[in-house]
Structure formats: structure tokens, C-alpha cells
Amino acid sequence: MIDKPVANPLIVLREEFDDWAILFDPDTGNAFGLNPTGVFVWKLLDGGHSLDDISTKLRESAEAVPEEVKDHLREFVQDLEKQGLVGFEAAL
Amino acid sequence: MNQTEREQNSPPVEANRERSTPAYPLNCIYFYLTEGCNLCCRHCWIQPKFQNGERVFPSLEVDLFKSIIAQAKPLGLGSVKLTGGEPLLHPQIADLLDHIREENLRLTIETNGVLCTPALARQIASCVNPFVSVSIDGADGETHDWVRGVAGSFGQAMDGARNLVGAGIHPQIIMTIMRRNSDQIEDVVRLAEGLQANSVKFNIVQPTARGEKMHEAGDTLTIEELIEIGRWVESELAAKTHLRLHYSHPSAFRPMSKMFGERGDGCGVCGILGILGVLGNGSYALCGIGETVPELVFGHAAEDRLADIWEDSSVLKELREGLPHRIEGICSDCVMRGICLGSCVAQNYYSTRNLWAGYWFCEAAKKKGLFPSTRLEGGRRINRKEARLSL
Numbered sequence: 280m281i282d283k284p285v286a287n288p289l290i291v292l293r294e295e296f297d298d299w300a301i302l303f304d305p306d307t308g309n310a311f312g313l314n315p316t317g318v319f320v321w322k323l324l325d326g327g328h329s330l331d332d333i334s335t336k337l338r339e340s341a342e343a344v345p346e347e348v349k350d351h352l353r354e355f356v357q358d359l360e361k362q363g364l365v366g367f368e369a370a371l
Numbered sequence: 372m373n374q375t376e377r378e379q380n381s382p383p384v385e386a387n388r389e390r391s392t393p394a395y396p397l398n399c400i401y402f403y404l405t406e407g408c409n410l411c412c413r414h415c416w417i418q419p420k421f422q423n424g425e426r427v428f429p430s431l432e433v434d435l436f437k438s439i440i441a442q443a444k445p446l447g448l449g450s451v452k453l454t455g456g457e458p459l460l461h462p463q464i465a466d467l468l469d470h471i472r473e474e475n476l477r478l479t480i481e482t483n484g485v486l487c488t489p490a491l492a493r494q495i496a497s498c499v500n501p502f503v504s505v506s507i508d509g510a511d512g513e514t515h516d517w518v519r520g521v522a523g524s525f526g527q528a529m530d531g532a533r534n535l536v537g538a539g540i541h542p543q544i545i546m547t548i549m550r551r552n553s554d555q556i557e558d559v560v561r562l563a564e565g566l567q568a569n570s571v572k573f574n575i576v577q578p579t580a581r582g583e584k585m586h587e588a589g590d591t592l593t594i595e596e597l598i599e600i601g602r603w604v605e606s607e608l609a610a611k612t613h614l615r616l617h618y619s620h621p622s623a624f625r626p627m628s629k630m631f632g633e634r635g636d637g638c639g640v641c642g643i644l645g646i647l648g649v650l651g652n653g654s655y656a657l658c659g660i661g662e663t664v665p666e667l668v669f670g671h672a673a674e675d676r677l678a679d680i681w682e683d684s685s686v687l688k689e690l691r692e693g694l695p696h697r698i699e700g701i702c703s704d705c706v707m708r709g710i711c712l713g714s715c716v717a718q719n720y721y722s723t724r725n726l727w728a729g730y731w732f733c734e735a736a737k738k739k740g741l742f743p744s745t746r747l748e749g750g751r752r753i754n755r756k757e758a759r760l761s762l
Contacts, residue, residue: 293706293745299627301745303706308695308748310706312627 284356284365285326292321302364311362316341320355324365330356395691396447397681398645399479400439403659404467405430405456406651410483411520412508413590414547416579416718417659419456421520428651430461435653435672437470442677447645450477454659456651459486465494472498480504481545484531485524492531492538504543504572505532509551510558517551532566541569549576549591553600560612570615573604578731579721580663594735598624605629621714621733622707623746641712644691647681655680657687660717667720686726690716693727700729701737704748 293301298315313321319340323333334349345351359365406429407422408415420428440448451471459482461467468491471478478498484505487495495501505528509515512525519525535542544563548556556573563571575597578586585591592600597620604618605626622630648658649672657667669675669684681687694716695708702713713719714730722731736742 295627295743295745297626297628299631301627301706303748305748308706308709310709312631314628314631 282329282331282367283326284324284330284359284367286321286324287364287366290364292318294318304363309362311364317355320352324356324359393446393682395644395681395687397443397647397677398447399450399452399642400443400448401452401454401646401648401658402431402436402458403454403456403648403650403662404458404461404464407460408456408483409460409485409521410457410524412483412506412581413518413520414549414576414582414585416577416582417456417662418580419662422456422460427462428456430456430651431649431653433463433466433470436467436649439649439672439677440470440474440476443647444474446678446681448476450479452479452481454481457483457486459491464491468494468498475499478502482506482531483519483524484528484535484542487531487534489534489537492534492540495535496538496540501540502543503535503540504545505535505568506545506547507532507559507562508546510555510562514552514555518547518549529566532568536567541567543570543572544568545572545574547574547576548597548600549585551590553592553596556600556604557608557611560608560614560616563614564612568614570617572617572619573600574619575732577715577718579660579718594732594739594741597732598736598741621730622711623705623733623743624736641710641714643712643716644694647677655684658717660721664717664721667717689726697727698729699725699727701733701742702729705733705742706746706748 289304289306291303291305293303295301298318300313300318300321302311302313302321304310316337319337320333323336328336330349330352333352337348338344356365403417406419407427408419409422411421422428440451453467458464458480476499478495478501480495480501480503482503482505487505495503507515507528508518509525515525515528516522532542532544544559544566546552546556546559560571576582576585576591601618601620601624604616609616646658648656648661650656650659650661650668653672654661655669655672655675655677661668667686669686670680694712698708698713702708702711705711713727714732716726719728719730720726722728733742
């Protein structure tokens with residue numbers, strides 16, 4: 280099962296004053312906006328956390344986390360993958 | 372959650388004239404309908420002739436207008452913007468609006484509001500998704516009329532805005548900020564609330580045409596003031612009104628949350644690659660800059676096929692090939708360049724005669740050490756190292 284996403288180490292996270300951030304790809308010049316929840320998730324994309332793990336941490340850290348949080352997470356990570364911002368490590 | 376939004380300008384579809392979809396769709400035409408204007412604004416970047424009733428200046432012929440639209444639709448046209456001069460000064464404005472409605476084109480109008488009668492407002496309202504902005508440059512007549520150069524224009528603009536609301540259109544109020552009116556920003560927001568406007572946009576005086584003279588005379592604000600007002604508008608004033616506020620500083624200065632948050636108004640991808648200007652005399656141009664920069668006029672609607680202009684203009688082709696990677700100056704080091712595209716190519720060219728010059732606002736901020744460091748590529752080495760350590 281492949282479900283532990285890992286952030287592309289070449290991508291730069293630029294955190295800003297309002298807790299939003301920019302993901303910047305120095306190779307392509309592409310930039311992406313990330314809201315505070317996205318920043319929280321991005322920091323957990325270390326190849327050691329599954330989507331279940333991240334869902335749990337989100338529920339522990341945030342209020343009003345929707346029931347379908349895991350679907351949102353999967354969609355988010357798929358978006359990141361399409362942009363070349365994350366890859367996956369196989370869970371053992 | 373929608374945590375990410377792509378900010379990079381979408382790459383064009385592959386160029387192929389035989390395909391039904393043009394390589395670069397002509398999304399919108401900006402019609403600068405009249406060579407004259409009924410006001411004489413101190414900051415105007417078009418600098419039209421003052422038309423006070425004694426003399427009438429040319430305006431775009433209706434047949435030419437219709438011909439341009441007929442040629443533009445196969446190129447992708449979905450919307451038109453009517454501006455000026457003053458679009459409602461056009462002697463056949465009613466005919467033009469009828470045609471826009473019949474062609475099912477989305478309509479945007481930038482007006483000073485003075486000539487917006489109830490009947491005209493209703494006609495505008497009958498078009499597809501009309502969006503109208505009315506310029507109000509002060510919270511009182513004395514200030515507004517000083518900016519606009521004509522006594523009584525404040526009351527007339529207010530009446531015009533009310534007529535739009537009466538017809539069901541809640542206009543955007545546009546205020547251009549300068550030294551004379553910068554202490555009235557919040558008052559203009561309150562005035563807009565009272566008018567039942569839908570939003571307020573704050574423009575910055577561009578150093579073009581009359582605006583250039585204002586910059587030279589010190590009638591505009593310093594870069595420090597402009598940046599601070601932008602921060603205040605977006606972070607503090609916006610929290611004190613139900614209206615959407617848009618401050619027209621470059622995207623490098625806009626908080627991400629103002630672009631993508633719940634009350635965000637988009638990342639503001641520059642539309643330059645999908646826009647063409649038509650001047651009051653029927654000329655095709657990059658935009659209204661053609662009024663003051665002849666080399667940015669590409670041809671004339673009475674003589675040239677629009678498709679030829681759109682597909683073969685050397686300037687347009689150069690821009691398509693060069694944006695954003697050829698942009699120079701501070702813009703070449705900005706992570707937002709893919710959406711901002713240099714903020715205003717026309718302005719940049721006017722100031723430097725170089726299509727690829729950096730935007731004056733950002734250059735001035737850089738000189739003062741005020742350009743946001745998180746938006747600069749140059750800082751990436753440190754951040755990249757940090758990112759690696761954290762993984």
C-alpha cells in the first residue's frame with residue numbers, strides 16, 4: 280500500500296505573516312498558495328505519516344474538522360502530486 | 372479544503388491555426404469608445420480631450436464596433452469592456468449596448484457615472500452579467516471635483532451610481548488614491564456602503580500621461596505610504612466593512628489569504644495575453660496605451676482583419692513568447708511573476724520603452740528595501756536548505 284506522501288525536497292515553503300505560505304518550485308518558477316491548514320499538512324508530508332495519521336493530527340490540532348477530512352486530504356495530496364510537489368513512499 | 376491554488380499562468384494551448392480553438396483566445400476586447408471625455412481627471416493615463424459640450428470629438432463608429440465583434444467571436448471573444456474617454460459619452464451608446472446584449476457578451480463598463488441615467492442603467496442591466504465600476508475619488512464634492520477637474524461631477528457621479536443600484540446593478544466604486552484624498556479612504560468606503568455598492572477598488576496613480584505629471588509634481592504618495600496604506604486596507608479596513616476591498620498593488624504585495632481565502636478575490640492572473648484594445652478612432656492597440664505610445668498601435672479596424680492583427684502582430688507575438696521569463700529587473704526575481712507578468716506591460720513600456728522592464732512600484736519598493744522577502748526567488752537557497760533539514 281502506498282499512502283505515505285513525501286514532500287519534494289527541492290520545493291521551498293515560504294511562510295508568511297498571516298500563516299499562509301507559498302510553495303515555490305525553483306526549477307520551474309511555479310508558485311502555489313497554501314492556506315494554514317495546507318501548511319500544517321505540508322509539514323507532515325515527510326514519508327512517515329499516512330493520510331490516516333495526518334487526519335488524526337488534524338483532528339487533534341484543529342476545530343470543526345469535517346467528517347470527510349480524509350477525502351479532502353487525499354484530493355489535496357493528489358493535487359500536489361500532479362504538480363510534482365510530492366511523491367510517495369511505500370509503507371511496510 | 373482547497374489548500375492549493377495554481378498561481379502560474381496557464382500555458383497556452385499548442386499553436387495550430389487549423390484547430391477551432393485559437394492558440395491564444397481573444398477573451399476580451401477593451402473598447403476605448405471615445406476620444407473625448409466629459410471630465411478632465413488629474414491622474415488620467417489616457418489623457419482624452421476634454422469634451423464640454425462645445426466641441427464633439429470622434430468616437431468609435433457603430434458599424435466598426437459590430438464588425439470587430441463579429442470577427443472577434445471566432446477568436447474566442449466572451450466579454451467586452453467599455454471604457455474611454457467616457458463610454459457613456461458615446462452618441463450611440465444605446466445601440467452598442469443592444470448589440471452586446473444580442474451577442475450575449477459579458478459586459479464590463481468603467482464610467483465616471485455622470486451620464487448614467489435611469490434609462491441607461493436599465494439598459495446596462497439587461498446585458499449579460501454586467502459589471503460596472505464608477506469612479507468616486509473623494510468622500511465630498513470638493514475633493515472629488517478637484518480630482519476630476521469639473522465642478523458638480525461628484526453629485527452627478529453619485530446620482531449615476533444610485534441609478535445603477537435602482538436598476539439592480541450594485542457597482543464597484545473605484546477611488547484613485549493620491550496625496551489630496553488619501554485621508555478619505557475609509558470615508559469613501561462608508562459612502563460606498565451607503566450607495567449599496569458591491570465593492571471598492573483603490574487604484575494607484577500610474578506614472579503615465581497626466582499621472583506622470585502628478586508623480587513629478589509630488590501629488591502622489593511615496594512608495595512607503597502606498598505600501599502601508601495597502602497593508603492597512605487589506606488587513607484592517609477590510610475587517611470593518613462587508614464590502615469587498617481591492618487594493619491595486621502588485622500581487623507580490625498581496626497576502627495569500629486575500630487572493631485565495633474565503634473572501635479572496637483570486638490571484639489576479641494578468642489578462643494581457645487574452646486582451647486587445649480598440650481605440651476611439653478604430654485603431655487596434657495593446658490597450659489604451661496606444662493613445663500615447665504609437666508603436667503599441669497595431670493596425671486599424673477599417674483596414675486590417677482582426678485575425679491578422681491578433682495572430683501576427685509582432686508585439687503580441689513577442690509578448691506571448693517572452694512572458695514571463697523575459698521580464699527583467701525586480702520582476703525577474705519575483706516568485707509571483709508567473710501570474711503578475713510584470714503587473715502592467717503597457718506602463719512598463721511607457722516608462723522605459725522596454726516591454727520587459729520591471730514594474731515601477733516594485734522597483735521603487737526594492738530600492739527602499741520594502742519588497743517582501745518571501746516573494747523573492749533570491750532567498751530560496753536559505754529556505755531550500757531549511758526545507759531539506761526539516762524532511
